[in-house]
Amino acid sequence: MIAMTHAGYIAAGWGGAAAIVGAYAVWVLRRGRALSRQVPPEERRWS
Amino acid sequence: MWRDAALVAGRDLRVELRSRVTTNQVAPFSVLVLILFAFALDPDRQLLERLASGLYWTAVLLAALLAISRSAAIDEADGVRDALRLSGLDPAGVFVGKAAAVAAVLLGLEVLLGVGVVVLYGVELAGAGLVVLAGVAATVAVAATGTLYGALVSGLRVRETLLPLLLLPVLAPVLIGATRAFEAALAGVPADGWPWCGLLAGLAILYSVAGALAYGTLLEGS
Amino acid sequence: MTAPTPTTATGTPYGAGASDATTRPVAPVHTGSRASRVLGGLALGSIVLLVLYGLVWSPPDAEMADSVRLMYIHVPAASFLYTGCFITTVASALWLRRRTPGWDALAGASAEISLVFAAITLGTGSLWGRPTWGTYWTWDARLTSTALLTALLIGYLALRRLDVDPTARSTRAAVLGLLLVPNVIIVNRSVEWWRSLHQQSTLVKLDPTIEGQMLVALMVGFLAVGLVFTWLLVHRFRVAWLEYQSERLDLDLALVERRAEAGRASEAGRTPA
Numbered sequence: 001m002i003a004m005t006h007a008g009y010i011a012a013g014w015g016g017a018a019a020i021v022g023a024y025a026v027w028v029l030r031r032g033r034a035l036s037r038q039v040p041p042e043e044r045r046w047s
Numbered sequence: 048m049w050r051d052a053a054l055v056a057g058r059d060l061r062v063e064l065r066s067r068v069t070t071n072q073v074a075p076f077s078v079l080v081l082i083l084f085a086f087a088l089d090p091d092r093q094l095l096e097r098l099a100s101g102l103y104w105t106a107v108l109l110a111a112l113l114a115i116s117r118s119a120a121i122d123e124a125d126g127v128r129d130a131l132r133l134s135g136l137d138p139a140g141v142f143v144g145k146a147a148a149v150a151a152v153l154l155g156l157e158v159l160l161g162v163g164v165v166v167l168y169g170v171e172l173a174g175a176g177l178v179v180l181a182g183v184a185a186t187v188a189v190a191a192t193g194t195l196y197g198a199l200v201s202g203l204r205v206r207e208t209l210l211p212l213l214l215l216p217v218l219a220p221v222l223i224g225a226t227r228a229f230e231a232a233l234a235g236v237p238a239d240g241w242p243w244c245g246l247l248a249g250l251a252i253l254y255s256v257a258g259a260l261a262y263g264t265l266l267e268g269s
Numbered sequence: 270m271t272a273p274t275p276t277t278a279t280g281t282p283y284g285a286g287a288s289d290a291t292t293r294p295v296a297p298v299h300t301g302s303r304a305s306r307v308l309g310g311l312a313l314g315s316i317v318l319l320v321l322y323g324l325v326w327s328p329p330d331a332e333m334a335d336s337v338r339l340m341y342i343h344v345p346a347a348s349f350l351y352t353g354c355f356i357t358t359v360a361s362a363l364w365l366r367r368r369t370p371g372w373d374a375l376a377g378a379s380a381e382i383s384l385v386f387a388a389i390t391l392g393t394g395s396l397w398g399r400p401t402w403g404t405y406w407t408w409d410a411r412l413t414s415t416a417l418l419t420a421l422l423i424g425y426l427a428l429r430r431l432d433v434d435p436t437a438r439s440t441r442a443a444v445l446g447l448l449l450v451p452n453v454i455i456v457n458r459s460v461e462w463w464r465s466l467h468q469q470s471t472l473v474k475l476d477p478t479i480e481g482q483m484l485v486a487l488m489v490g491f492l493a494v495g496l497v498f499t500w501l502l503v504h505r506f507r508v509a510w511l512e513y514q515s516e517r518l519d520l521d522l523a524l525v526e527r528r529a530e531a532g533r534a535s536e537a538g539r540t541p542a
Contacts, residue, residue: 005329005334005335005336005400006334006335006336006400007335009336009339009396009397009399009400010324010335010336010338010339010396012396013339013342013343013392013393013396013397014320014323014324014338014339014342016389016392016393016396017342017346017389017392017393020385020388020389020392021385021389021497021501024382024385024501025501025504028300028501028504028505028508029299029300029504031508032299032300032301032504032507032508032511033298033299033300035508035511035512035515036298036299036300036511037298038511038515038518039511039514039515039518044300044507044510044511044514046300046302046304046305046507199428199441199444199445200428200441202433203431203433204432205431209424209427209428212420212423212424212427213424213427213428213445215420216417216420216421216424216452216456217421217448217452217456219417219456219459219460220455220456220458220459220460223459223460223463224459227463227466246459246462250455253451253455257448257451261444261447264365264440264444265440265441265444267440268436268437268439268440268441
């Protein structure tokens with residue numbers, strides 16, 4: 001794995017994808033928490 | 048429905064004629080775009096002539112954005128929306144009428160730009176049949192699509208910036224088809240261009256139907 | 270004007286009140302559930318598998334060398350991008366039919382996730398293109414169509430953020446969403462046809478001849494990306510649902526306040542008499 005050709009591109013691609021998905025996931029989860037505080041439990045019956 | 052369409056088309060065209068914005072502002076703007084292209088690209092005439100089809104249709108699309116925006120604006124005036132809803136006019140008819148008015152305006156602009164391209168870029172006309180048919184098909188496609196999307200952004204403060212964002216990606220196939228058809232015609236190889244003309248006709252029909260079906264929902268739901 | 274925090278009858282904000290042991294248990298203040306946690310766990314597991322298969326265990330390609338490893342993300346991302354668009358269109362149609370807010374929420378959530386995947390598709394595709402063709406961008410059919418699709422999604426999401434009456438906004442968004450898949454199909458076909466005229470050097474595509482460990486890696490890629498997509502969709506849908514509820518509550522609150530104001534004004538109007 002260390003001696004891969006085009007290692008930079010692969011790192012950028014995989015790393016970028018992970019970063020984008022990770023950042024988006026964090027954003028969604030945090031927004032979920034913030035909104036959950038404002039909405040009564042009856043309306044969020046998923047747990 | 049056709050009578051309603053004629054009614055609405057007549058109204059839209061009369062509004063345009065009376066205000067003269069199209070003739071006094073949109074038309075000069077579109078010619079200005081042609082001139083800007085000459086500044087942006089080397090006015091080495093061969094280059095402009097080779098690119099003429101693409102530049103022409105780009106200018107047409109930009110002018111169309113303005114024309115469609117104005118068509119949508121007519122119905123944004125106070126109470127016009129409600130009047131349309133209550134008038135009992137068939138929404139499909141309203142759609143067809145508005146689209147027809149836009150198409151008429153666009154055809155006028157296209158003729159003007161055609162003259163512009165012949166004069167400014169030194170284009171030699173050829174394949175007239177293909178040029179006319181492809182042009183009409185593309186115009187109907189743009190007008191139908193534009194009227195539908197115009198209704199989607201009608202009444203919004205951000206209408207002017209949102210309309211291009213929504214409309215241009217959707218019109219990309221029309222741009223592709225129209226340019227290829229015109230290129231084929233001007234190059235004297237119309238056989239290459241007729242399939243693209245077919246694509247344009249297909250898009251015209253598709254969006255006319257879609258717009259006619261969706262207009263009622265949009266008129267009510269806003 | 271700050272909105273007052275909605276509270277229960279006892280005056281405590283929703284989600285607090287751990288001291289209310291005698292009343293009903295408090296619902297958790299997040300968008301998770303047991304199902305979504307299981308899903309998330311599976312997604313993480315499959316990601317680990319993908320890293321192993323994609324970066325370690327599978328061999329480099331004969332022609333592309335190691336840059337093929339980008340395909341293990343790029344191809345599934347593109348597939349789920351289209352899946353997301355499909356979901357948006359279907360949800361938009363169902364909203365127009367049934368008018369229940371869940372469909373509107375699903376349409377919006379799916380479109381946003383599709384945009385994320387579009388970015389990944391374009392990014393990985395571009396990074397694959399550089400060592401393979403020498404440039405970050407070529408106007409090949411797949412990349413061009415994806416770029417236009419990205420524009421369509423951005424436009425759709427922009428329309429959803431409008432500052433109008435919620436029903437009007439949902440209606441417009443639904444009509445636009447309904448047109449999304451047809452537009453995608455038309456754009457894809459037109460661009461393909463257009464680019465096929467320019468006999469370019471045949472693209473080194475991910476062929477059906479792919480086999481062995483590389484095929485496994487690709488399948489794992491589909492699995493991982495698919496699970497991530499689904500997990501994101503579940504949470505984003507719940508967030509959209511909460512947004513809808515929150516907006517509805519704000520409107521109710523505003524109505525209540527307006528009525529109270531009107532009540533006070535009419536009282537004040539009566540006193541001088």
